[in-house]
Amino acid sequence: MVTLEPHFVHATGLPEEDPKQSDQKIAHQQRIRNRASVQYQVIASPASASLAERLASQQPDRFTYHETSWGKFPDGTDNIVVSGFSPYNLISGEHVLFLAEFGDNDVTLSQYQVMIVLLQSFIKSLTVVLPYYPVGTMERVTTEGTVATASTYAHLFSSLPSCGTPTRLMVYDLHTLQNRFYLHGHAVASLHTTIPLLKRRLETTQVDCIAFPDDGAAKRFQDSFSGSAKEIVVCGKTRGPNDKRTVKIQEGSVAGRHVVIVDDLVQTGGTLYETGKVLKEAGAVSVSAFVAHAVFPNQSWKRFAKGGDRAVFDRFYVTNSVSTVTDQLPTGEGEVFEVLDLLDTVITDLDNFSSL
Structure with missing residues (x-):
């Protein structure tokens, strides 16, 4: 015997939302509200510092921005100091939001190093906002020996340490959507659009x-x-x-x-x-x-x-x-x-x- 789902109707004769669906909708809305209450410690690349400052200014109860010194030693290697760790550690045990911008290979490597340090600092989660994924078009090779940088970047993200939950990588209008599935292990892409x-x-x-x-x-x-x-x-x-x-x-x-x-x-x-x-x-x-x-x-x-x-x-x-x-x-x-x-x-x- 086939069991039919009940059909709910208003007194006006118009279909009414299934109570099960209504409960799911309420639960979903509550989850969104819970997410919106999550507080983040914000770290930013040099190019994203202005965005971080405006983020913290707009919602100071939710976002706390910690400046980073992106210095160099005389030999050209990185001398980076992330604030928020001294004199009191305000980063460990917290949700961390990292605002990234991969303008060139030098700043990209510097930012990867900061992500590693953050993930090794016993944080609760790491969300990386990288609006423009610059190697998105280099996902295929037609001539042997050509480096598919979309793949190599994915390896770097996927090899980040684990803090117990995957690193969330937020990108916008990714040129080739298959890049999303290049990530594995400790990183997951979260795709968004500017439309x-x-x-x-x-x-x-x-x-x-x-x-x-x-x-x-x-x-x-x-x-x-x-x-x-x-x-x-x-x-x-x-x-x-x-x-x-x-x-x-x-x-x-x-x-x-x-x-x-x-x-x-x-x-x-x-x-x-x-x-x-x-x-x-x-x-x-x-x-x-x-x-x-x-x-x-x-x-x-x-x-x-x-x-x-x-x-x-x-x-x-x-x-x-x-x-x-x-x-x-x-x-x-x-x-x-x-x-x-x-x-x-x-x-x-x-x-x-x-x-x-």
Whole structure:
């Protein structure tokens, strides 16, 4: 005999939530509230010190920031001193939040060393916030001998000491999601996205069309805009005469629309620029861009700034996930760039393990 689940109905005749589901919902909400009450001792990389200070200033009852001296000995080796251990040990037995930014190999190694010391200090847990995972695109090897740095970074994280619970690595808009599963042992990736930050910003704009520069970006982000009234446009590169690859619109129309192109990161920005040109030529009223991670090596952002040879965008939105770059960007009235602050997003995602 088949047992049917009871169907609950309001007096109005509308379906009522199953009491079991209601209890689960209440329990889930209580767990979120409990997480939001967790207090953290905060350590930060040099580039993340400003974020740590603002974090502690905004919620002093929850976040206590301890400055770190990132010095060097005369021979160039690290001379690092983490505060919070002397004259009284305020770190041991506590939840620790480490704000990381891997700007180059030198600072990356220095930060790994601090993580090891923290995990060997009898802490309760370690959460590492690394908004931009810089080696995400180096996850495959086509020529023998090439180093897949996504794999080597994963080995370093996975080899961190254990404090009894895995180290949580919080990253945003990871270029290739399979990197999440490169971690093993004592580290677990917690994947998040900056798209809600963009969507809140777009609520105060005329943007009525979301465009993706290629199929990869569409696969990563299109679901985030499902249910939206905005037109969705997907572009891609096609091979033309003389084997030249050009950007073309593959799905949707931008004619008469205000468009924002969405992607995970920008380096030199060649494809982003070509996409912007194509959309304007196709009749877009305005074209802006958003990238989660503004890498811009060798100050390539200057080409997109006002007066630059790639100044095709009305607005260029980025987050401060790479603060060493975004701190240099010209912003304000009359400028192209606008930096969206990750502070509140990080606070929210500390308590949310499934935002992606």
